Amino acid sequence: MSDHDRPAAAAGAPAGRSRGAGHSRELLLSAALELFAERGFDHTTTREIGERAGVDAALIARYFGGKTQLYLAALEAESGEGAPAGLLDEDRLRALLGRSTRRGPGPVVRAALVAHTDPALQDAAHTQLYERLVDPTRRRFAEEGVPDPELRAELAVAALAGILLARHTGALGTLAAAEPERLFGLVGELLAAVHPAPAAPDGPAA
Structure with missing residues (x-):
C-alpha cells in the first residue's frame, strides 16, 4: 500500500x-x-x-x-449554519435542485413526505423541516402581505419535496430525465402559483 x-x-x-x-x-x-x-x-x-x-x-x-x-x-x-433563504429565492431553489440531482432528496426534504416511527427522529426531522424550508418561505409571504402565509409555504414545500422524490425514484420518467436547468425554470413557475404577484399600484386619476 x-x-x-x-x-x-x-x-x-x-x-x-x-x-x-x-x-x-x-x-x-x-x-x-x-x-x-x-x-x-x-x-x-x-x-x-x-x-x-x-x-x-x-x-x-x-x-x-x-x-x-x-x-x-x-x-x-x-x-x-445561518438562516436559509426561502424557496422563492432563486439561488436557494437552484441549490436544492442541484443537490437532489446529485445525491437524492436529503433527510430534511424527505421529512415532508415520510414519517418516522421513532418519536425522536420525527421531532428532529419536523423541526429541521420547518426551520430550513417552511419558516423562511412563510416569513417572506408574511412580509409581503400574502394571505395564508403558512399554508402557502407548506404547499410550496410539499410540492417541491414531491417533485424531488419522484425525480429521484424515477417513477415519472420524463421528470427524472429532465435537464436541471429546464427543471429549475418549471419548478420556479409552479412555486410562483402559491405566491401571488403584488397588486399593481393605482394609476393616476383620469
Missing part, C-alpha cells in the same frame, strides 16, 4: 490517531448523508454506511452512539 492510499488512522503518533478518528467520523457522516438521501433512514443499514465510508461500521456506535444518533447528526450537518 502506498503512503497515498494508507488510511489517516495509520499514523503512529497519538495526534495522528486523533486526526484519523476525526477523519473516520467525517467519512461516516458523509456516507450517511449520501445513503439517507438515496434510500431514506429505514432502508439504510449501518453496514452499508460503513462500506460506503470505507471504515468499520462498528465505529458508528463509538462516534455517534448508533444509527439513530447518526441520522440526527446528518440532519444537523445537512442544515448547515
Whole structure:
C-alpha cells in the first residue's frame, strides 16, 4: 500500500490517531448523508454506511452512539449554519435542485413526505423541516402581505419535496430525465402559483 492510499488512522503518533478518528467520523457522516438521501433512514443499514465510508461500521456506535444518533447528526450537518433563504429565492431553489440531482432528496426534504416511527427522529426531522424550508418561505409571504402565509409555504414545500422524490425514484420518467436547468425554470413557475404577484399600484386619476 502506498503512503497515498494508507488510511489517516495509520499514523503512529497519538495526534495522528486523533486526526484519523476525526477523519473516520467525517467519512461516516458523509456516507450517511449520501445513503439517507438515496434510500431514506429505514432502508439504510449501518453496514452499508460503513462500506460506503470505507471504515468499520462498528465505529458508528463509538462516534455517534448508533444509527439513530447518526441520522440526527446528518440532519444537523445537512442544515448547515445561518438562516436559509426561502424557496422563492432563486439561488436557494437552484441549490436544492442541484443537490437532489446529485445525491437524492436529503433527510430534511424527505421529512415532508415520510414519517418516522421513532418519536425522536420525527421531532428532529419536523423541526429541521420547518426551520430550513417552511419558516423562511412563510416569513417572506408574511412580509409581503400574502394571505395564508403558512399554508402557502407548506404547499410550496410539499410540492417541491414531491417533485424531488419522484425525480429521484424515477417513477415519472420524463421528470427524472429532465435537464436541471429546464427543471429549475418549471419548478420556479409552479412555486410562483402559491405566491401571488403584488397588486399593481393605482394609476393616476383620469
